[in-house]
Amino acid sequence: MRRNSTTSWVGNAAGRLTRTTTETAWKGTDMAVMGVTKFERFFRAVAGLRVDKNDLKRYNDFVNQKLYDLCLMGRNSATANSRDVMQVSDLPITKGLQESIQAFDELDEEIEVEPILEHLTAQPPLEVEFSEEARQRLPHVAGGISVALARTFKAIDPDVKNPGTAEWERVFLVFDLLL
Numbered sequence: 001m002r003r004n005s006t007t008s009w010v011g012n013a014a015g016r017l018t019r020t021t022t023e024t025a026w027k028g029t030d031m032a033v034m035g036v037t038k039f040e041r042f043f044r045a046v047a048g049l050r051v052d053k054n055d056l057k058r059y060n061d062f063v064n065q066k067l068y069d070l071c072l073m074g075r076n077s078a079t080a081n082s083r084d085v086m087q088v089s090d091l092p093i094t095k096g097l098q099e100s101i102q103a104f105d106e107l108d109e110e111i112e113v114e115p116i117l118e119h120l121t122a123q124p125p126l127e128v129e130f131s132e133e134a135r136q137r138l139p140h141v142a143g144g145i146s147v148a149l150a151r152t153f154k155a156i157d158p159d160v161k162n163p164g165t166a167e168w169e170r171v172f173l174v175f176d177l178l179l
Contacts, residue, residue, distance in 0.1 A: 051162070
């Protein structure tokens with residue numbers, strides 16, 4: 001069994017953000033949303049960024065965690081509506097994320113559904129099933145998160161070409177605050 005740590009930011013009583021790290025036990029290996037070559041090409045096409053295989057793990061961990069977070073909220077919506085099957089409409093897809101999903105679909109990239117589902121089942125149980133439509137939509141949502149991630153680097157620093165650890169952490173903070 002493999003351990004993975006998740007970093008999140010929590011507001012304290014003084015209104016300041018504090019960083020917390022949670023250890024999560026995962027079965028098997030980490031799920032790869034994209035392979036190295038596809039990952040490098042994708043970030044170059046979407047935002048003109050040079051990323052390398054060293055960035056791939058943090059990217060995969062990030063997309064996996066954000067997708068799981070969306071599924072947790074989708075589970076809450078499904079159970080609040082007395083359903084044990086999560087529909088696409090249960091996922092909290094914002095206007096901006098929907099636009100990023102559409103941008104991903106236009107790129108003609110593909111993300112496999114099975115590794116995503118494998119990763120989600122290795123996480124703490126959601127206690128609901130995915131409808132077939134929701135199941136097929138997950139790779140598109142992961143792709144939309146990926147597009148939004150790449151574009152956020154450029155929104156924060158238009159001159160960035162090869163994001164380092166500080167840039168990745170800054171982008172993660174923005175997503176943790178909003179998604």
